[in-house]
Amino acid sequence: GQSLEQPSEVTAVEGAIVQINCTYQTSGFYGLSWYQQHDGGAPTFLSYNALDGLEETGRFSSFLSRSDSYGYLLLQELQMKDSASYFCAVRPSSNTGKLIFGQGTTLQVKP
Amino acid sequence: NAGVTQTPKFRVLKTGQSMTLLCAQDMNHEYMYWYRQDPGMGLRLIHYSVGEGTTAKGEVPDGYNVSRLKKQNFLLGLESAAPSQTSVYFCASRGTSGYRSYEQYFGPGTRLTVT
Numbered sequence: 001g002q003s004l005e006q007p008s009e010v011t012a013v014e015g016a017i018v019q020i021n022c023t024y025q026t027s028g029f030y031g032l033s034w035y036q037q038h039d040g041g042a043p044t045f046l047s048y049n050a051l052d053g054l055e056e057t058g059r060f061s062s063f064l065s066r067s068d069s070y071g072y073l074l075l076q077e078l079q080m081k082d083s084a085s086y087f088c089a090v091r092p093s094s095n096t097g098k099l100i101f102g103q104g105t106t107l108q109v110k111p
Numbered sequence: 112n113a114g115v116t117q118t119p120k121f122r123v124l125k126t127g128q129s130m131t132l133l134c135a136q137d138m139n140h141e142y143m144y145w146y147r148q149d150p151g152m153g154l155r156l157i158h159y160s161v162g163e164g165t166t167a168k169g170e171v172p173d174g175y176n177v178s179r180l181k182k183q184n185f186l187l188g189l190e191s192a193a194p195s196q197t198s199v200y201f202c203a204s205r206g207t208s209g210y211r212s213y214e215q216y217f218g219p220g221t222r223l224t225v226t
Binding site for chain 1: 152201
């Protein structure tokens with residue numbers, strides 16, 4: 001089967017750093033993506049890791065360890081607008097671009 | 112560019128009725144996807160298409176059919192709606208080459224209630 005595990009909720013204060021973990025078990029693995037979704041709106045792409053290591057995009061960074069089937073999203077200098085749901089998603093094959101999504105982590109940023 | 116658009120935004124159906132959800136993209140993307148999202152859950156893939164005239168089943172295809180007659184459009188059909196199909200439906204598209212071709216672009220969603 002295919003499964004992704006991520007915490008259901010995380011709370012942090014404005015200006016802090018938060019890490020959202022994702023572990024996966026899938027029949028194939030081509031890469032790990034992260035998406036953000038505000039209040040049930042359209043999910044938007046944040047980052048993608050195909051190789052081990054850290055990818056940095058502004059305040060957001062994403063890490064992947066293929067040997068551990070593990071990744072995380074790191075959000076720095078948290079702002080109130082970062083309150084949203086964050087989904088990790090595995091790309092199990094290269095030729096279809098399909099994604100298998102985790103159930104999401106709701107991040108609440110407090111003043 | 113409008114990106115990915117979905118029609119309608121909201122719909123209420125009675126059990127047994129049928130309907131078609133329309134997804135359109137203006138980015139010349141080859142790949143298109145239909146997902147459903149239930150409360151507190153992630154997105155689950157219903158059907159997808161890797162090009163005009165092609166379709167394939169995703170994780171939860173039962174009760175749905177799709178068609179991709181034109182590259183820019185991907186239609187999702189419910190032949191006989193059931194309350195279990197109450198959900199938010201998202202369409203997404205993805206290119207096959209160039210910068211960030213691994214990124215899926217999502218539409219705003221269709222909120223469907225089946226009573």
